[in-house]
Amino acid sequence: MPKRRHQKPPVYDGPPIDRASEEGEESSPPPRHRRPPTKCSTCFDLDLRYIPQPHKNPNFCSYGQVARHWIPSTDLAKDPSCASCSFLKSAFDTLINSRGVTEIPPGKHVSYMIAILDRNDDDSEDDFAKKRMRDAARNKETSKSLKVEMRCIVKGEKEKDDGFQEEFQVEIYSPLGAEPAPWKSIGVAGEVPTKPNAEECAAIIKLWLQDCDQNHEFCKAKQGTGEFLPKRVLDLSDGQIRLVETTPGKRGHYVALSHCWGKEQLMTTTRATIAERMRGIALEQMPKTFQDVVAITRGLGLQYVWIDSLCIIQQDAADWEQQSAVMADIYAYCYLNIATTRAAGGHEGCLGPRWTVRDSLAWAAQFSRAVRRGSDDDNSKSISKTRKCEVQSFKVPGMQQDIRIRLAMKSSHEALQTPRWIRNHVDTAPLLLRTWVYQERSLSARSIHLHANEMVWVCDVTQRCECKELDGTPPDGDGWGASKDQIAKIGAMTADNKALHGLWRTIVEDVTLLDLTYESDRLPALSGLAYRFAEYLPKNERYLAGLWEGDLARDLLWESGGSTQTAGPTRDRKMTAPSWSWASLVWGGDDSANGLKWEHETKPKLAKWAGIKTYKQDARTRIISASVNVEGQNKYGIVSGGSIVIEGALCAVVLKKGATQASNPPLANVTTVQYGVFNSLHLNYDTPTSASSAGGTIYCLFIGSFSEMFDGDDKPHVMHEGLILKPVDGGRFVRIGHWAQHIEDWVDHKDVWTRKSRVHRVEII
Template sequence: MSSEMGKDHDYHVDPGLVLNALEKIRLANRLPSVGNTVLCLCFIRQCEVDEELLTTTTIRLFTDSLPYANGEEALVPLGMVVSLDPDLKNIGDLVRTWMEDCRLNHLECNAPEPAVEARLPTRVLDIDQVHLTGQLRLLLTNKIPGKYIALSHSWGGHQPAKTVKSNLVARCTGFPLSELPPTFRDAIAVAIEMDIRYIWIDSLCIIQDDLEDWKREAATMGDVYLHSYLTIAATRAANSEAGFLGPRSLTHTADLSGMTLEAGDSTAQNIYACQRRSFANDVDDGVLNRRAWVLQERVLSPRTLHFTTHQVYWECWQYHQGEDLEYQYLGVMKKEAYPVRLAPNSLLCNTPTHSSELPWKWWYLSSEYSSFSLTFQTDKLVAISGLVQKLESQLHTTYMKGVWKELLHLSVLWSARTEDLEYLPLVGAPSWSWASRNGPINFMQLYDYDPVIDFKIHETDGASSSESLFVNGTLAKLNPRLRISDVRWSDPVTDQTSFPPELDRFATRYRSVQNHEGETLGWVTLDVDIKSQNEFSDLFWVLVAKDSHSHEDTKTSTATSPHEAGQRHYCLLVQENEDGLYKRAGVSSIGYAQYLDSCNKSVLIA
């Protein structure tokens, strides 16, 4: 089906156009062949010469009627009409159904037996008397066993209600619910509906002006979400004042009841059509999930309830589902996006299984995290420390300022997606760690590689600071007969050649390395922009790793063998600064060793 867009219409799906198309279907009094009960609307701009396809949207058909008593199969799937205002009673019934299914049937979402018993965090809010007195209190738990809900929310540059030293006694004695901002009150309303007595909210359960308390509690924040019964995600709320239980952006629904389906002769009752919602758009791209602190909260939570601008979504490790009961085609599921080794089934067992292999999904997760926003850049490594601690305990390896010590070569081969990454000196990370820069990065995808043995970490006394953590590498120069091109953009979505091939997850700003005939020999990406070709002469190339190939039928020779010449070489690009220190400037991939001229000089890179 197609629907014409106005000549001056913006390039997006206007709800009015969708309603207009649905009205045409209703007036026709007969639905087209629906296949999987999904209709695709194509919106076209009619130009003077030809037609231009602008966009498409998907319409789902559903019924709110229960299956027929006589056993007849329903012609369309069961669904629900989403109300403009969230209905807590209805949402509570849905969550209890989802929760029971998850706790009984989902392997990844639950600890194996015998399980580590869940205990309350250091402090929680006791809301047992709220419905009677309007009062709640901050409770020091002594880590007793208990069931609690955790809130995941965005501070959004607006300071929420906080517990500080001066009001700590009053918080513990009891205080009125009316003192809390809307987002916190909404979360408590959901917890009361779920009949859960305790709720954990970071700004209230951590003493915000006590540095020692903040450090101690921040270090265990991953466990707070991991052991929670349920996490409430205020996905639509920009800050604590916004709330998340107010009126929503209504997804218009057309009542098609009484119409005849071409799939059969009988007339189905209570048929509805509405624009299909996208979990990726509503949740993944929501306000909350672009915040860096929220990543580990979402990954480590066994079960999360997302309150978005359009509807409520359930997410656990096994599946996700919308308040409208849609569960297909919502987007990438949690177990597909994140390392399953971080699921409760792996983490919440008395005798965890250890492995020396870092999940490949970690590199994607880290790349995603680098694009998220932080209010305080000094939190860059702290905000992901809960995930790191869990993997460190399983891998028996060490995470040093954003780099896995035993996986050094993969850890340093990251690429800036754009050439304007701000340096973050207060993070204390060396220049070759992604944590030293503010902005989106992309880890190279290397599956079979030979690490360069003499490229290794060099620690001096007091290796807690960047000035005492180095890598040792050998300098080389790019052959002067080669040149580096102007900036280009890769586009993995539309570029079928996926160049650069090692960076095909995200669009990346890069430059190609070319010979005098214009052939492409490799590529470079820079952390900061270089304006002229003359500036490239200041760059040194430090070999980090090579592609792995079979060594069969390769003759031993002191010269460069055909085998070695055919390997791709992966390098750090470094520069010497005015203090005589060598620091990272970018990363590269080049096809042949003879294109690099050795300087026969080994240096420490800060």
């Protein structure tokens, strides 16, 4: 890999940079005669006002990477009179010598460079994410740690510098209560113990619970005067653990557990073992995760804990259906939800040593491909391995103050905010990839996440963490997914059904990224949230296999992206939902990174390149009837088939040039067009196999139009959208995809069939 060019920055000789004015805020200009107090052109004395940033200094960058002001370690050693350079060199040498971040074989050393990050300069193009970051920084009562990016390579003294193999972030901070650092850019952060026990964790959680009890009226109001105990709970009193059946209406504080069952057989309650569980359960016989949760619950001074595998009778369909129907209440009214976020199985435990991932593999692979494209070289040698590193801080030597350096805990700060990128956290937060857990943490008034990095608190009002990075930040996510505070406050949306329907579609977008052991649970795993939405939607609005009757035509316009993903969603014969429901597909898995595309209108404008979309249903589109067959007592659970009868503009599209429509078409007098006649029609099939099974002719049903207005546009960009249908026996149709067609000036001369097609009534199953 060739060397990355590094250009030493010139000494800054202009007026002071006013960060506030750059963000669009009013501020008075500084006097012209002022000069920055910095003397060092290498580190700029750690003064963030003068360190070159990407939007001001685009030349300080590496090929294919974010522009930064990179400082080689050799430059930090050039001027011993600069206290800031000497401090940075000492700090990073300490981190390297700890051997906690990289492996150094005998006879090798680490060559590195660093870039000091400006928190007001986010890499993301998401305007919404940038605004959140700025607002959080302004509302912060104490300054945060200094974030620094580091790139390094291990090599011998005489080896050629062949490029940097690893990249990661670190943070430099003063511990809470310590004397402030001499640089304003180095703020305060909390210490994160490497291996805390249950008592230490409980002590921290107690403080957060007390603050929430005393100061969060919204969280208290959600629980009312006390929690109704579930039908069965584990009673931890008198030093014992017993399964008990509660009397109806009994109140009390209880903990509800969110956990992964894992591949190993968990301890469960069945009809054969329920009597034994009620006599008592030995702690040492429980899976390690259960033992840890029992210890934390006792440390909190609470008597009851609810664990699904022990409190729901397994292999009993009637009890499972009854309890899954009230799952929303079990989590909504618990005193605390403990989420074993770091554990992929019940036998792993959730109180082991804290660790973070040196996730440099993706960066190294991307860079390697970019600079060696077309080369016969073996790229694998330049790609480092992803490793686990212990969460541990190191005191910077030679300082009078207590200043520390550690690897940044990015996963604990991002995993709960970025649903689109949840698979980036499969190692550190595997629980969050489970569909059932999405509902559990969304409905609970407050959750404690036992993450691999640290504990994270999320309630309906705020977030907190042990390192203090999240303290005071609202639980509103990154704007692309459904945030916890949106779900908590759906009662405030009752006057806006459009917002409620939009939020539901966004929730479904989120959960299609997640995994299930049994795909048939896809609808039951959302039944608690569906029940909550039904409380606030117009009375008697029906729930139809994951769609809502009040906006049904719009709800039909979901897009799976299956035709562009060779390993995208599939349609299993065992799936019982009707083809027009997103629940008819098998979601999740490693290739589900894009998930479902469904909601556009109610999300904020998330990026500067995005437009604002509005939807209008075609006047000819009309739902005649809709129904589903619900299995069992839970009307928001499993369905077996369903039907929609709909009227709308429809045409037959002949896919192959020269082919003709079937001799016995399912509809008479249907408008027929050749697919190649217009190049603006996009056919997005639901699964990779839908296209091959479509046959020679498909049927496109027009539903409605999306108008998107971009900044500076004189008129909106219009997209017509609808369903791709395939005829089946009996004159009915099944959905096999979603189509979209641009309606712009440049296609006026093309065949825009939606303007002239006849209206037909079809039944879709």
